[in-house]
Amino acid sequence: MEHFLGGDWEITPAGGVTGKAFFARHGGKELFLKRNSSPFLAMLSAEGIVPKLVWTKRLENGDVISAQHWMNGRELAPGEMESGRVARLMGKIHSSNPLLSMLKRLGKQPFLPSMMLNEIYSRIGMLYTHPDVAAAVRFLETQLPSVPESQFVVCHGDVNHHNWLLSDEDELFLIDWDGAMIADPAMDIGTLLFGYVEREKWTDWLLECGYDLTPSFFRRMKWYAVAQMLLSIEWNRDKSRFHEMNRMIAALHGLMLDDHNLFGNGETKQDAFKK
Structure with missing residues:
Protein backbone atom coordinates (compact mmCIF):
# COMPACT_ATOMS: atom_id res chain seq x y z
CA MET A 1 0.00 0.00 0.00
CA GLU A 2 2.98 2.31 0.60
CA HIS A 3 3.97 1.86 -3.04
CA PHE A 4 0.42 2.70 -4.08
CA LEU A 5 0.30 5.99 -2.14
CA GLY A 6 3.92 6.97 -2.48
CA GLY A 7 6.89 6.58 -0.18
CA ASP A 8 6.26 9.84 1.65
CA TRP A 9 3.09 8.53 3.30
CA GLU A 10 3.31 7.04 6.78
CA ILE A 11 0.88 4.12 6.98
CA THR A 12 0.01 2.37 10.24
CA PRO A 13 -2.64 -0.26 11.10
CA ALA A 14 -5.83 1.18 12.56
CA GLY A 15 -6.55 -1.90 14.66
CA GLY A 16 -9.88 -3.66 14.50
CA VAL A 17 -10.76 -7.30 14.02
CA THR A 18 -10.36 -7.59 10.24
CA GLY A 19 -6.95 -5.96 9.85
CA LYS A 20 -8.21 -4.12 6.75
CA ALA A 21 -8.08 -0.58 8.14
CA PHE A 22 -5.11 1.82 8.17
CA PHE A 23 -4.14 5.40 8.98
CA ALA A 24 -2.16 7.35 6.37
CA ARG A 25 -0.35 10.61 7.16
CA HIS A 26 1.69 12.94 4.97
CA GLY A 27 2.39 16.67 5.04
CA GLY A 28 -0.38 17.47 7.47
CA LYS A 29 -2.91 15.34 5.59
CA GLU A 30 -4.57 12.42 7.36
CA LEU A 31 -6.68 9.71 5.74
CA PHE A 32 -8.50 6.65 6.99
CA LEU A 33 -7.93 3.80 4.52
CA LYS A 34 -9.87 0.59 4.26
CA ARG A 35 -9.33 -2.40 2.02
CA ASN A 36 -12.31 -3.82 0.11
CA SER A 37 -14.99 -1.75 1.82
CA SER A 38 -18.51 -1.98 0.42
CA PRO A 39 -19.63 0.33 -2.42
CA PHE A 40 -22.32 1.24 0.11
CA LEU A 41 -19.71 3.52 1.71
CA ALA A 42 -20.16 6.17 -0.98
CA MET A 43 -23.88 6.48 -0.26
CA LEU A 44 -23.28 6.63 3.51
CA SER A 45 -20.79 9.43 2.91
CA ALA A 46 -23.23 11.33 0.69
CA GLU A 47 -25.88 11.06 3.44
CA GLY A 48 -23.47 12.42 6.07
CA ILE A 49 -23.61 9.24 8.15
CA VAL A 50 -19.87 8.48 7.90
CA PRO A 51 -16.88 10.82 7.41
CA LYS A 52 -16.50 12.12 3.85
CA LEU A 53 -15.23 9.68 1.25
CA VAL A 54 -12.25 11.21 -0.60
CA TRP A 55 -11.57 8.55 -3.23
CA THR A 56 -11.60 4.85 -4.06
CA LYS A 57 -8.86 3.19 -6.12
CA ARG A 58 -8.19 -0.34 -7.33
CA LEU A 59 -4.83 -2.03 -6.71
CA GLU A 60 -3.10 -4.30 -9.23
CA ASN A 61 -4.15 -7.38 -7.24
CA GLY A 62 -7.82 -6.38 -7.56
CA ASP A 63 -8.26 -5.03 -4.03
CA VAL A 64 -10.17 -1.75 -3.75
CA ILE A 65 -8.90 0.88 -1.30
CA SER A 66 -11.22 3.58 0.00
CA ALA A 67 -9.96 6.76 1.63
CA GLN A 68 -11.98 8.92 4.00
CA HIS A 69 -11.11 12.15 5.74
CA TRP A 70 -9.62 11.29 9.10
CA MET A 71 -11.79 12.89 11.76
CA ASN A 72 -10.18 13.75 15.07
CA GLY A 73 -12.62 12.87 17.78
CA ARG A 74 -13.68 10.09 20.11
Missing part, protein backbone atom coordinates in the same frame (compact mmCIF):
# COMPACT_ATOMS: atom_id res chain seq x y z
CA GLU A 75 -16.18 7.31 20.45
CA LEU A 76 -19.29 7.97 22.49
CA ALA A 77 -19.31 7.00 26.14
CA PRO A 78 -22.08 4.56 27.13
CA GLY A 79 -23.89 7.33 29.01
CA GLU A 80 -24.08 9.46 25.86
CA MET A 81 -25.98 6.85 23.88
CA GLU A 82 -29.34 8.00 25.24
CA SER A 83 -28.95 11.43 23.65
CA GLY A 84 -31.47 12.69 21.14
CA ARG A 85 -28.70 13.04 18.54
CA VAL A 86 -28.15 9.29 18.53
CA ALA A 87 -31.89 8.68 18.19
CA ARG A 88 -32.25 11.16 15.33
CA LEU A 89 -29.31 9.76 13.36
CA MET A 90 -30.64 6.24 13.85
CA GLY A 91 -34.04 7.38 12.62
CA LYS A 92 -32.46 9.07 9.59
CA ILE A 93 -30.72 5.83 8.65
CA HIS A 94 -33.82 3.68 9.06
CA SER A 95 -36.01 6.07 7.05
CA SER A 96 -33.54 6.56 4.17
CA ASN A 97 -34.89 5.28 0.86
CA PRO A 98 -31.58 5.96 -0.99
CA LEU A 99 -29.69 3.75 1.46
CA LEU A 100 -32.31 1.00 1.17
CA SER A 101 -32.29 1.19 -2.63
CA MET A 102 -28.49 0.96 -2.71
CA LEU A 103 -28.41 -2.17 -0.54
CA LYS A 104 -31.03 -3.77 -2.77
CA ARG A 105 -28.96 -2.94 -5.87
CA LEU A 106 -25.99 -4.61 -4.18
CA GLY A 107 -28.05 -7.78 -3.93
CA LYS A 108 -28.93 -7.67 -0.23
CA GLN A 109 -32.02 -9.64 0.72
CA PRO A 110 -34.01 -9.10 3.93
CA PHE A 111 -32.46 -10.77 6.95
CA LEU A 112 -35.43 -12.62 8.42
CA PRO A 113 -35.73 -13.51 12.11
CA SER A 114 -35.80 -17.20 11.15
CA MET A 115 -32.44 -16.70 9.41
CA MET A 116 -31.02 -15.13 12.55
CA LEU A 117 -32.23 -18.06 14.63
CA ASN A 118 -30.62 -20.50 12.19
CA GLU A 119 -27.36 -18.57 12.48
CA ILE A 120 -27.55 -18.95 16.25
CA TYR A 121 -28.16 -22.70 15.90
CA SER A 122 -25.07 -23.04 13.69
CA ARG A 123 -22.76 -21.02 15.91
CA ILE A 124 -23.47 -21.49 19.60
CA GLY A 125 -22.25 -25.09 19.74
CA MET A 126 -21.29 -26.21 23.23
CA LEU A 127 -22.57 -22.94 24.72
CA TYR A 128 -26.03 -24.49 24.50
CA THR A 129 -25.18 -26.50 27.61
CA HIS A 130 -25.19 -23.29 29.65
CA PRO A 131 -28.66 -22.92 31.23
CA ASP A 132 -28.97 -19.19 30.47
CA VAL A 133 -28.04 -19.75 26.83
CA ALA A 134 -30.46 -22.66 26.51
CA ALA A 135 -33.25 -20.59 28.08
CA ALA A 136 -32.55 -17.73 25.67
CA VAL A 137 -32.72 -20.05 22.66
CA ARG A 138 -36.05 -21.47 23.87
CA PHE A 139 -37.34 -17.90 24.25
CA LEU A 140 -36.37 -17.11 20.65
CA GLU A 141 -38.06 -20.27 19.41
CA THR A 142 -41.32 -19.73 21.25
CA GLN A 143 -41.51 -15.99 20.42
CA LEU A 144 -40.52 -16.32 16.75
CA PRO A 145 -44.15 -16.35 15.51
CA SER A 146 -44.71 -12.94 17.15
CA VAL A 147 -41.83 -11.33 15.22
CA PRO A 148 -43.22 -10.16 11.85
CA GLU A 149 -41.38 -10.30 8.56
CA SER A 150 -42.94 -7.25 6.94
CA GLN A 151 -41.10 -4.08 8.02
CA PHE A 152 -37.56 -3.88 6.65
CA VAL A 153 -35.12 -0.97 6.64
CA VAL A 154 -31.36 -0.46 6.45
CA CYS A 155 -29.85 -1.72 9.71
CA HIS A 156 -26.28 -1.28 10.90
CA GLY A 157 -26.28 -4.50 12.93
CA ASP A 158 -23.70 -3.48 15.56
CA VAL A 159 -24.71 -0.18 17.13
CA ASN A 160 -22.65 -0.45 20.32
CA HIS A 161 -21.04 2.78 21.56
CA HIS A 162 -17.63 1.93 20.05
CA ASN A 163 -19.06 2.54 16.57
CA TRP A 164 -20.39 6.05 17.26
CA LEU A 165 -17.82 8.77 16.49
CA LEU A 166 -18.12 12.33 17.78
CA SER A 167 -15.67 14.59 15.93
CA ASP A 168 -13.83 17.55 17.41
CA GLU A 169 -16.17 19.67 15.25
CA ASP A 170 -19.15 18.16 17.12
CA GLU A 171 -20.27 16.01 14.15
CA LEU A 172 -21.81 12.63 14.98
CA PHE A 173 -21.15 9.60 12.76
CA LEU A 174 -22.01 5.89 12.85
CA ILE A 175 -19.03 3.97 11.47
CA ASP A 176 -18.00 0.38 10.61
CA TRP A 177 -20.75 -0.66 8.19
CA ASP A 178 -19.33 -4.04 7.15
CA GLY A 179 -22.37 -5.81 8.61
CA ALA A 180 -25.02 -3.60 7.00
CA MET A 181 -28.24 -5.44 6.21
CA ILE A 182 -31.90 -5.06 5.35
CA ALA A 183 -33.79 -6.06 8.48
CA ASP A 184 -36.36 -5.16 11.11
CA PRO A 185 -35.44 -1.79 12.70
CA ALA A 186 -36.04 -3.42 16.08
CA MET A 187 -32.67 -5.14 15.59
CA ASP A 188 -30.78 -1.86 15.99
CA ILE A 189 -33.22 -0.21 18.38
CA GLY A 190 -33.39 -3.16 20.77
CA THR A 191 -29.62 -3.14 21.28
CA LEU A 192 -29.65 0.60 21.91
CA LEU A 193 -32.56 0.71 24.33
CA PHE A 194 -31.88 -2.42 26.37
CA GLY A 195 -28.16 -1.67 26.42
CA TYR A 196 -27.96 2.05 27.04
CA VAL A 197 -31.20 3.96 27.65
CA GLU A 198 -32.97 4.25 30.99
CA ARG A 199 -36.45 2.72 30.82
CA GLU A 200 -38.27 5.92 31.76
CA LYS A 201 -36.69 7.63 28.74
CA TRP A 202 -37.69 5.02 26.16
CA THR A 203 -40.89 6.68 24.94
CA ASP A 204 -39.26 10.06 24.29
CA TRP A 205 -36.13 8.49 22.79
CA LEU A 206 -38.20 6.41 20.37
CA LEU A 207 -40.25 9.44 19.34
CA GLU A 208 -36.99 11.22 18.43
CA CYS A 209 -36.15 8.16 16.36
CA GLY A 210 -39.57 8.02 14.71
CA TYR A 211 -41.15 5.07 16.50
CA ASP A 212 -43.92 4.46 19.01
CA LEU A 213 -43.42 2.24 22.05
CA THR A 214 -46.09 -0.38 21.40
CA PRO A 215 -46.37 -3.91 22.83
CA SER A 216 -45.49 -5.35 19.42
CA PHE A 217 -42.38 -3.21 19.04
CA PHE A 218 -41.29 -4.06 22.58
CA ARG A 219 -41.52 -7.79 21.82
CA ARG A 220 -39.54 -7.38 18.61
CA MET A 221 -36.85 -5.33 20.34
CA LYS A 222 -36.42 -7.88 23.10
CA TRP A 223 -36.31 -10.77 20.61
CA TYR A 224 -33.51 -9.16 18.61
CA ALA A 225 -31.65 -7.99 21.71
CA VAL A 226 -31.56 -11.56 23.03
CA ALA A 227 -30.52 -12.93 19.63
CA GLN A 228 -27.70 -10.41 19.19
CA MET A 229 -26.47 -11.02 22.72
CA LEU A 230 -26.23 -14.74 22.03
CA LEU A 231 -24.16 -14.09 18.91
CA SER A 232 -21.91 -11.70 20.85
CA ILE A 233 -21.40 -14.29 23.58
CA GLU A 234 -20.31 -16.83 20.98
CA TRP A 235 -18.02 -14.29 19.27
CA ASN A 236 -16.25 -13.60 22.56
CA ARG A 237 -15.94 -17.32 23.28
CA ASP A 238 -14.41 -17.89 19.84
CA LYS A 239 -11.87 -15.11 20.49
CA SER A 240 -11.06 -16.57 23.95
CA ARG A 241 -12.35 -13.41 25.59
CA PHE A 242 -13.84 -15.37 28.43
CA HIS A 243 -14.16 -12.52 30.93
CA GLU A 244 -16.29 -10.55 28.47
CA MET A 245 -18.20 -13.71 27.54
CA ASN A 246 -19.13 -14.32 31.18
CA ARG A 247 -20.08 -10.67 31.65
CA MET A 248 -22.45 -10.91 28.69
CA ILE A 249 -23.96 -14.17 29.94
CA ALA A 250 -24.78 -12.37 33.21
CA ALA A 251 -26.34 -9.54 31.18
CA LEU A 252 -28.31 -12.09 29.16
CA HIS A 253 -29.67 -13.54 32.41
CA GLY A 254 -30.88 -10.08 33.43
CA LEU A 255 -32.44 -9.44 30.03
CA MET A 256 -34.36 -12.71 30.17
CA LEU A 257 -35.78 -11.70 33.56
CA ASP A 258 -37.07 -8.42 32.14
CA ASP A 259 -40.85 -8.65 32.57
CA HIS A 260 -41.81 -5.08 31.63
CA ASN A 261 -44.64 -6.18 29.38
CA LEU A 262 -46.40 -3.24 27.79
CA PHE A 263 -50.04 -2.46 28.25
CA GLY A 264 -52.12 -1.52 25.24
CA ASN A 265 -51.70 2.20 25.98
CA GLY A 266 -47.91 1.94 25.73
CA GLU A 267 -47.28 2.12 29.48
CA THR A 268 -45.07 -0.30 31.31
CA LYS A 269 -46.15 -2.01 34.50
CA GLN A 270 -43.63 0.16 36.32
CA ASP A 271 -45.22 3.35 34.93
CA ALA A 272 -48.69 2.18 35.79
CA PHE A 273 -47.79 1.48 39.41
CA LYS A 274 -46.46 5.03 39.79
CA LYS A 275 -50.00 6.39 39.41
